[in-house]
Every structure is written in structure tokens, then in C-alpha cells.
Amino acid sequence: MLLAALYVIVSIPVTVLKTAPYFLYDSFATKHGYAPSLADPDPQQLLQFLNGYYFWSALPVFPAFVFLRFITARIYAGALLDGAQSGQLPLTSLAENERAVLEQLELLQVRPQLQRHFFVCAIAWFATRTGRVAATVLLIWLWFVFVAQIFIGQFLNYHPLGGWLNQPLVQLPWFHYLPPALKNSGGEIFFTALLFPGFLLCRRFAGWIRTLM
16 A cells, blocks of 8 residues: 555656646747747657657656665565564465575574554554455555546646556656657557566576576
8 A cells, every 4th residue: 555655656756747848848949949839849849859858857757667666576575574484474375486585595484473563553454354445445546546647647738649558657667758740659669568578588588597507
């Protein structure tokens, strides 16, 4: 639930960055002596502006993408370790690489349960029947707020297909929204999507090489 809330918070500046070009181009065009209105922009000048804008916008967007992945991994690793050490998670249910790492770090000893802090007890309330209902409602609301930002951004500033269907902090870290009249972004989105299966294949190949060695 806290991770969902973090996604909502971090995605707000991303949504602002995604929507801002529509409102910034007029001042940019006036400052550089271009056509002073989006009603009749020069395609080359508009393309130059958008390419530069999205390039620099990637500087905060990509670290945000990595940061959320890092927090997700920490939450998963912490829960995995707590479950294994408390005996609530059978070691047979761990993946082979997870068990190997925990054994290597000598973290598989079952430890006695310590007295819980008040904050932990409050969180544990969400494991009760009433708490689960409340948590489910709150979680649905949080993810709805997260997804709704896409539609809010599109109402303020229309983007092509990638802007409607892709949330760069969750799916593809692709942040380059150009109008179709200037450039078709389909090739870029397709190439970005290919990076993920390519990365997985490389990982499998590296694992196979390690096994042989």
C-alpha cells in the first residue's frame, strides 16, 4: 500500500513534465523568434523544441523509474527475509537463487519474534478481516489515482498512442511524446519494448554460461 502511495506521489511531477510542452512552447517560440503560437507552429522548430525538452526531462524521469524499482526490490527482499527467519515462509517455497543467497549470507537462521512496535501492530491490523477490506478499498483508490493521472494529462495535452497506454514509471521507461505529424514514435516504442525480452535472453544466456563453468 505504501508502494502504491509512493507511485502516486512520484508520478505527479512526471505527469506535469509530460503535459508542460503544450504550455511552454509559446514562450519558447517568442524568445527564439519563432512563430509565437501553437496554432501555426513551424514543424522543424517544434520538433527541435520537443526533442530537447524530452531529452532533458529524461534526467529526472529515468532516476524516478530506477528509484521505484529499487524500493520495490527492497520491500520484496525485506518481506522475504522476515518470512524465512520467522519460519512463516517454508524454505522449500524459496527460489533456488534466493535460497542460495540467503545461505551464503548466513541469514537463514530462524530468529525469535520480538515485541512489535505500535506502528507495526497498527500495520498488522490490515491482516484482519476488517483491515483487509479497508486495505483493498484504499489500494484500489490509490492505483486509481495513479492511473487517472494519465487521463488528466491527456485532457490537458493530447499525446499519441504511447501517451495513452504507457505509464513510464511502470511499463516502458519511454519518455518522448512527439505529435504524429512531426514524427511517428511507433519505431521508438517498438525498439524500447524489444529491450526487455532482449535483456531477459541475455540473463538466461549468462546463467547458462555460469552453469557450464
